[in-house]
Amino acid sequence: MYSDITFASDRPVYIQVKDYMKKLIRKGALQADQKLPSTREISVLMNISRNTAVTAYTELEEEGFIYAVRGKGNFVAAGAAGGTSDRLSVQAEREPARLDWRQRASDYARQAEQMDLMKHGIRAEKGSILFTSIAPDEKLFDLQNVKRAFLDRMSIEGEVLLNYGYAKGYKPLIDYLLRYMENKGVDLTGKDLLITNGFTEAFELVLSAIGQRYGAALCENPTHQTAIKNMKLHGYGITGVDMEKDGLDLRQLEKELGSRPFDLAYLVPSYHNPTGIVMAPEKRTEALRLLSGYEVPVIEDGFNEELRYSGSHVAPLIASAGAGNGVIYLGSYSKILFPGLRVGWILADKELIGLLESMKRARTIHTSTLDQSLLYQYLSNGNFEKYLKKARAEYKRKYELATACIKAHVPYQTLSGDGGLHLFLAFEETFHTRQLLEACKRKGVVFTPGDIFYTKEGQGGHTMRLGFSRVSDEDIEAGIRIIGETAKELFY
């Protein structure tokens, strides 16, 4: 006892001494009213300074774990030794409740776990080439500017940042984003903005806010798998509308809209996940006109729309809707800037935002003020535009490299992706990318099989998504070569 303590380097020694003593008391190795070694003795036993021992004992006393008797020394406090000295507690420990949590869990909890791709997804050997991520490349992060933004904001209003904020969000960031959206052509009349913990919370809030009358949701097919998951978790039956080269198949959209009522539509018009397609401007207005005619509210996912490499500016759907209030725009800096900062936003009808604000308060009170204010200062310092320029150039380079490698090595049928962080490939219908994945995995290459993005079981078995943002040039070349060779071996 005592001399067996080992010290970690990441915390003050006196705290570790305290923790050690508490554990002895808890485990019953030290009993109530038992005398403790003196601070001098303990300093020798633990090979620590006398001062450290005194600090540890003083705090243990303050916290009620030990008590001092003048001239006699320190003793273990009666109530401190866990429940073990107590009759009732012993009883409780003898018969602790053992609940079957799986059986007691809600259907929602069980479904969330069943659909959790991180738990049932692709496992790769260490050292594999991973085309599965579409997170930004952290080598692009301008840490110096982030540090500066933090320190700038802390000196302006550090106390404010660390105390409670507002459910609606950090005011300067709200104002910044309203201006930002106005510059994308949005008519802000009758609209308002709420800050969320990234896209995911925004989507969740909106799904919970919209009353479900028909249990039916409409979306592109394929689409963002998290959106599919969350719509299913909310009990929606999902109708997918096929993607053409320039976005939604409008005839199919019209047919579906005419055939049954929908509670909502979820669309990713700019830089669609997983196909990377940017919906053509004329399709946008026509799709909006159709949905508007059937009074179906549209949840617009502004996913990565900043990341386009080139081409003319395309306005978001909510801009085309003018003064209408049928489009709910969800934005996020996570995919393009820093995913670790959980900041997204909802721009929508003022009344709806009012409801969402109360829901947000009931669920997470507010988004981290630190994240919001740091982001605000970073944006205000003008760093985002610089970062974006650098990021666009780098991702464009990788995009061109990946595209060239695919054309050279892979027997694909169609290839889509106007830029951004990934490409989407379709092979012949008879092809099975899951089979290809198994074979590639053994050679140290993994990608995302496309079927997970489809609204119906059995669809998209011949497709795959290749994320290249975090893969080195070398690995892009080597990995795509392996995918191509393996595909040819297996299917041709």
Next chain:
Amino acid sequence: MYSDITFASDRPVYIQVKDYMKKLIRKGALQADQKLPSTREISVLMNISRNTAVTAYTELEEEGFIYAVRGKGNFVAAGAAGGTSDRLSVQAEREPARLDWRQRASDYARQAEQMDLMKHGIRAEKGSILFTSIAPDEKLFDLQNVKRAFLDRMSIEGEVLLNYGYAKGYKPLIDYLLRYMENKGVDLTGKDLLITNGFTEAFELVLSAIGQRYGAALCENPTHQTAIKNMKLHGYGITGVDMEKDGLDLRQLEKELGSRPFDLAYLVPSYHNPTGIVMAPEKRTEALRLLSGYEVPVIEDGFNEELRYSGSHVAPLIASAGAGNGVIYLGSYSKILFPGLRVGWILADKELIGLLESMKRARTIHTSTLDQSLLYQYLSNGNFEKYLKKARAEYKRKYELATACIKAHVPYQTLSGDGGLHLFLAFEETFHTRQLLEACKRKGVVFTPGDIFYTKEGQGGHTMRLGFSRVSDEDIEAGIRIIGETAKELFY
């Protein structure tokens, strides 16, 4: 046009020039293919440097808003001018969908707004003395240590902190908290820990995870009003068990448990909100034994348990439960440390944590890595213990001052609060604190009427909560004197 631009000081000028030009294009003041002033002209018109004008134009071109013709100048891009040049868009703008969001909202959304106390709560005149807050006093925040923690962590692994984290939480913080909870006497066998966005998300996740069989929840009466709100939002009927001086009325608890089945119990054993009562150790074990016997899972709110000024150490319920898995402990640093950092945690049965992890992923992906890592580094640097010592001393001083003032001036019947950030007063049953509040408000003093903490309408009308953490000594004295005088005028 152009010369009417005004510049804000918080953003680079070229960005403001870009924004201004975009707005002109959007609003139709500049039409498709219209020629723009040269960069020289614009620099004169806007009184900016030529370089700034060039940068702005270059980026407008990159973003597709304008195009350059060699030797001819810059022109507005065709697609950029919003939808206004487009037939379909004009149509959409003519008939934008106007949805009635209040009618389309879910019951949940409407209820969340109805129960939102921030919207329907007490409004006070500016300059009033506010006894309504129980947030920490920001003057106590050690900003230097927060800055140091941030910079320390950024230099260790800045890139990691800004990229995606894990739904379960930031590993070093999880490990730290497991050790922290073990030192409170918790048997970690079969348990695990999940990081959340503060207490509120933790509570929300747990409420969603527990399958509802009877629609019945049990709690102390009065109790934390956010907990009441959220249990109601989840459709629970709530049974309150009265509080005695040392915690729950155990006979009443036993009676209620015998009379009907419950899905869960929510308890705040340490430093109860709003009464400030710390449940006696023998009551804890007995309450746990009863709940365990009826197999009712307990959600333990570890609210502020670190804030006790004195007295012997009291173990949380989850420690008394030993190897049992019936207690779900919710912890948070928000109330005591920095509320702006949204970090809380759930310590519970491993299998339940697995389900909660998937739910967390589906709802908010993960808690801000920046918040988590900053907090971890702050804790590891040993700052928390120092802060706690300072905070405890300061709050104790205020507590004693407030208590003395109440005893001197207020005609109360019972006064409770073992410390922390607030006191709870009960007057004679015939007294109405809402009426008192109205009268005090006119004199510039507000407090929280106690009825909001009660599980049934009409209860607690004679009680109030006084939060003193953010009130200056002067205002504590002046405010309580006014409350006392007004109470005497009104009711005696």
